[in-house]
Amino acid sequence: MHRYCVAIATIFILLPQKVPGQLQSIVEGPSDTSVNLHAPSVTLNCIVENMSGDLFWMFERKIIPGTSIDRSLPAFPRYTIVGDPSLGEHNLQISDVSLEDDGLYECQVTPASSSEEPLRSTPARLTIRRPPVSVGINEGPLKTVSVTVASNISCTASGANPAARITWLKDGEQIEDGDKISTMPSPDPSMKLWDTKSVLLVTPALEDHGAIFECQAINAAIAEPMVQTLTLDVQHPPVVLVESIPSDIKEGISILLQCVVDANPRGVFYQWSKNIEPIPGDTNQIELSLEKSDNQAVVMCMASNSIGTSEGSLTLDVKYGPRFVDIPGETSVDEGEMAQLECSADGNPPATIKWTRIGSRATLSTMQKLQFDSVQSSDVGLYICQATVEGFDPIESYGRVDINTVPIIHYNEKHLARPGSRVQLECQTESKPEPEAIIWSWNQYELEQGTSGRFTVTEEERETGYAGVLTISKVHQSDYTEYNCTMINAMGSAEAIIVLEQQGLDFFFYIIIFVVSVALLIFILSILFMVYCKRKLQRSSASSSSTDEDEKKVKVEIIRKLSDLQLSDEERRKLARLDSRHSTRGTPSPPRYAEPVDYIPRRRDSWDDPTYRRLSIGSPTPPPYDDDDDDVDRRFSQRSSHEYMEAGDGPYKARKVSNGSYRDVQYESTLGGRRPLERDAYSNHSQYSENQGYGYFEEPRGISISGNRNGPDEKESLVHRDDVSRRSNLSMNSRNKLATNV
Structure with missing residues (x-):
């Protein structure tokens, strides 16, 4: 039922929905489209709004069987109507495109009523693009022609759609006109392919010998043109060209001169000459060693063939580097006077001169002379004359201009040095005239030349x-002071103070110290953390082991004993009543441990209590447990001359006395009430604990009673088992004085 509803809903969605009051219209129709042959698919759009009629496609004015309802178009397996019908999309998709699909397409919609007109889209052309099957030049790859004789070259591109476009190139340059182009259908069954033919008229000139003509064919199916080439073989007299290898001729090298001849036919005879003087050699090349004097010499080559004779020449341009003819020197004048520096050079090509100041790229002059009309202090310095010849390294010469003045000292005011190191202090001057003496002084010392101890000037x-x-070797602490440098020349003297200071640790060393400290701190913290984790793990293991042991041990409670000697008979009877009231009522299940049936809050007796209240020996055995207080009084008040019962507290509720002997009686809860368990009066704790080292009391694994429960000759025994593997850490003295409440 669910599938049926879904199918109905799907059919309803696929059916065209008409909006009341609106007419159907074609919103978007197919447009001209081009696609390459054998493309995977191509889609022609057709979108109809408010479609209420049937839509079908037409190809070349013929209906394609099938409508928008049957979108598969079974008559055309490669045709399918695709798109979202709810949006009015009824696009035609063609798969595995072939030449047969080339043509005009349009989509049409039938009218929904007689009042409406059928809808037709604008016809659109689908072009199936195919590159040319072949491109060829009819005259072949080589065509022989004569100079000035016209000749045709034809090129054909066949089997293309659309028709190919042909372009001619000569030696890589396009030929704009001179060709005739014709287009005709290709002999193909589809009748949709085209052949293109272009004919180029050529009148060869001398320079066309060996020219390469290219025929390029291209259409929309390919991105790069298809090319065929043809080479012209033009017959002509020799054309001679003399070349040198290398072409850049420099002095001091040997060059190879070649006579390059372009002749057709090829049989050529050669003759060489230099400045009209013959040079031995009858081949197309000779070798010459050049000197500077060979500059501008003319070398000629004459070539002859069966058609005629031609000659070619080469003027040798021997290049050589710059050479200084005049070099600048040094000049020193008084301030305000004129000064001049001169520099000249020779070279091929001619050398160029450039004046600059040292430390600056600014060009001061390109003349041979550098002149200062009035020398000022700012003009003092070193100047460079640079001679440059293209193709060679430049050469330089230095000139200096100075003003006669007292020494101007250049120095660093502060020097740093570590104790024990070697340090040099410098002071220098560029002033003219030259210094006559340089004196160093510090503290009480003075040194002009030579060595004094650790100091050298x-x-x-x-x-x-x-x-x-001033050089100081093995710097001492006393060397950190001021040093005076004094320079003296003909114009006067000047001084400079240089301070030597102690150098501290570099910033790099501080970084090393910090990194080492941090690493050491991390190491110590890691060790402490490991120790802490180890101890915590040990404590956790010990606690777990202790918990396991404690689960196996019987819990004990050390209590303070209360002697019956401190109580009167009346008080003890009251306690016996209270003991019976606090006992467990009902019929309890057998206890897991040998625990007392009745409890007296905050009061428990030990087994080693020496005092008990006694009853006459003739008294009968206490009856089974009863909650009645009067019955308890009656039970504990029966007496005889030979045997009596004494009321007790704690785990043993009564003591049977007979002829001076007694035994402890304990009552065990059973399903039928309580029954007494006895301990001999002369027994000791060793009978209940086989281990004399560390003792404990555990649950009796079984209890056996023999004899008559109520007879005078009754004999009851307590079967006690001791598990040696479960023991509490108690000393012997403590074990003998504890009372169990387990």
Whole structure:
């Protein structure tokens, strides 16, 4: 039933729904589409709004059997109507596209009533694209022509849809015009393929010899054109070209001169000459060793064939690097005077001059002379003359301009050194004239040249001037002080103070110390954590073992005994009544442990209590347990001259006395009441505990009673079992004085 409802709902959804009051209309029809042959599928859209009639597709003005209701179109297995009918989508999908599918398509909708007109979409063309089957040049890959004689070259691209477009190229450059193009149907059964033919008219010139013509055919089915080439073989007299290997000719090298000839036919004879003077050789190449003097020499090659003679020449351009003709020097003038530096160089190509100041890239001049009209202190320095020839490394020469002045000292004000290390203190000057003396002084010491103990003074001439160097080996604590450097020249003297300070630990060492400290702290914390975890685990194991042992042991309670000597007879009778009231009523099940039947709160007697109240020996055995207090009084008050019962507290409720002997009587709860259990008066605790070391009391595993329960010759025994494996950690003295409540 559920499947039936679902099927009905599905059919209802698939059926076109008409909105009352609105007419059906084609919202979107098919559009022109192109797809390559053998494409997986192509879809033509047709969307109808408020469709109430039937929709069908037409191909080339013919109806495709099938409607929007039967969307499978069984007459055309590759055709299917797809889309969501509830949205009005009735698209035509064609699978495994073939040439037969090329043509015009349109979708139509029949009118829902006589008042409506049928709906038709705009026809759309589906083009099945196919690349050309073949592209070829009819004249073959090589065509022989004569200079200035016109000739045709034809190219055909066949079996394409749409028709291929042909383009001609000559040596890689497109030919804009000069060809004639024609298109015709291809001899194919489908009659939907096309052949294209292009004819190019060529009038070869001398430079067309060996030219390559390309025929490129392309259509919408391919991204890259299909290409066929043809080479022109143009017959002509020799064309001569002289080349050098390498082409960049420099002095001091050997070059190979080649006579490159383009001739057809090929039989060629060669002759060489240099500056009109013949050079031995009859081949197309010779070797020459060049010098600077060979610059601008003319080398000629003459080539001849059966058609004519031609010649070619090459003027040698021998390149050589720059050479200084004049170099700048040093000049020192007074401030405000004129100064000049001069520099010139030769080279091929001609050398270029550039003046710069050292430390700067700014070009000061490109002339051979660098002139200062009025020298100022800012002009003092080193200047560079650079000569450059293309293809060679530049060369440089230095000139210096100075002002005569007292020494200007350059130095570092502070130096750092560790104790025991070696340190150098420097002061230098570029001033002119040169310093006559450099003196170092500190504390009470002064040194101009040489070595004194751990101190050494030297003077160095550098490119930028003169420098005085004070070297201290194995620095002491006393060496951390101020050092004075004094320079003296013809214009005067100048001083500089340099401070030597002790160098502390580098920041890197502080990082190492911090990392080591953190690692050590983590190590110590890890050890402490491991010890803590180990102890906790041991305690947990010990607690678990102790719990297991305790579960196997019988619980005991050490209580304080209360002697019956402290109570009067009346008090003891009252306690006996209370004991009977607090006893368990009803018929209890046999206890698991040998526990007292009745309890007296906060009062329990020990087995070793020496005092008991006695009854006459002739008294009968107490009757079974009864809750009646009067019966308890009656039971414990019967007397005779030979045997009596004494009321007791604790686990033994009475004591039987006969001829000076007595035995403890305990009552056991049974299903029928209570029965007495006896202990001989002369027995001791060793009879109840076989282990003399650490004792305990456990549940009797079984109780046997022999004799007459109520007769005078009764004899009752308590069968007690001791499990040696279960014992409490009690000393012998404690064991003998405890009372069990188990």
